[in-house]
Amino acid sequence: MSERERRRRARELARLMAELDEADRRNGLGAWPTPAPQKRRPTGRRTTWVISMVVTAMVLSIVVALHPGSQASAIRRLLGFGPERILAAPELPSGDGSHAFVMTQRDGTTPVGYDPCRTIEIEINPDNAPDDHRDLVETAMRHTSGATGLDLRITGTTDDRPAQRSRVSGRAPVLVAFANEDEWPALEGDVAGVAGSAMMESPSGRRFFVTGSVVLDADLFTDEDVPDASLQAIMDHEFGHLVGLDHVEDPNELMYDENVGLTSYGPGDLRGLAEIGRLPCE
Template sequence: MACTLAVAVGALYLRSAVLDDTGTSMAGGVHVPGTDVVVGAGSASLSKGNTGDTHAIWPPVPPDAGERPLGAPPAQNSSSGGFAFLRTVGDSGGSRPVAWDPCRPIHLVVNGAAAPRGSDQLLREATAQVSSATGLQFVFDGPTTEAPSRDRAPQDNDRYGNRWSPVLVAWTDPAVVPDLAGSVAGLAGPEEAPYYVASQEHWVSGRVNLDGPDLAEVLKRPGGWGRARAVVMHELGHLVGMAHVHEPTELMYPEATAQTAFGPGDQEGLRQLGLGPCFTD
């Protein structure tokens, strides 16, 4: 069985195209030593209100949401347990990973302030791989001037209107995001919606911070495109709810190997993350 984590925090470490899992990172303002994932601190279990009515705490259902999942993950083709989730929740149907609503596309905006050449194609290829493995659909809303922030909220009505904020993908550097200093190539993670009961838990926004200068150097090396794309895929894996694993044959392993594609454990974990409940009522 896959192991699970009670909390989620993450980043990717890169040294001469080799990942290193030492060091620390800041996740949503909470110091989590020795990890490489970032999850926002904005989610919370609410104790006041009608637990069956989320209209007061969630924005309205967007017009591009469907009544059924917009896509479907592939059929199960692996019994591998080489995967882990950032968070799981128990409900009447048993335990499930906290996941994105498959009835809505995941919107992204891109701050390309430090983007290397070919960054748009790199990001689109990486999101296509995650979409294929999960069935989740991604929509690029275009560029943004929003800067990376440790305390980014899941809603920013002034900037994005009355909806969940799109995922911020920032091509940046350590001068802007100090946690990218040294060997860290990327930091990523999702934001959870506020909720009353466990069955309402799901991801609704997030961030992906990528070290543009570091990845520009990777792209110059033989096979650099595949290695750089693997970094972005790893970070997007965190974004949709994957945690690190101990198996070096998986892309969610925290240290660099020759792996540039999702392994069997990655694929099974991503498949399960594509089977989350819809929240379009």
């Protein structure tokens, strides 16, 4: 096939894809029905939060599996015509260290992460937040984006509280909010923040995150005796959870479950973040 002919076919295929995308939108793929609110509020620490998100995800995966409108991406994959990453995939760091993933694909080893071909939109609720909260969030985004090649972007502010967002289904912006333990019991005791993402499964069985939340302890973050570096480390740690890292039993990593003075991602954290960031597009 001549170069010219090849280009013509590529254009034709791109047009077809655009139409299929449009069909997806008309079929309401961007607005899945809302599942019933969960009756139980989270009462434990992060584990409970993750479980409640997984429950949401299971409901949604059924909806997605039954939904007929999501053929466009499957067709793209079949044709080897995948959507393009927004940012370049990171190199895999060779350093040692420990990392763990919050969730894996059905093979039990490949992590679940966000789609690198989509922007992860973030909305901040500034209520109860420290004055410099936007700096903290933007810095954590920069560190996490740098390690994963995921495109994280603040798209605005919101009045939504975490409880409202934990019932949101489908693709919604990630919520960053500041709360106390009366409002968000997962922050009970000395928990400085909780974060997690909701998973969906595509008809092909691939799992991916579509939305999530980062909830920080408002009392801690507005305590002027706490150094900025510690708050930044907590924010970075929570963003690690958001994109799919779990805790490790290694005090040399930021994903150690206690803050022991580390202020940036360790070698294992960076390796795990790169693996998450190198996942193929949806």
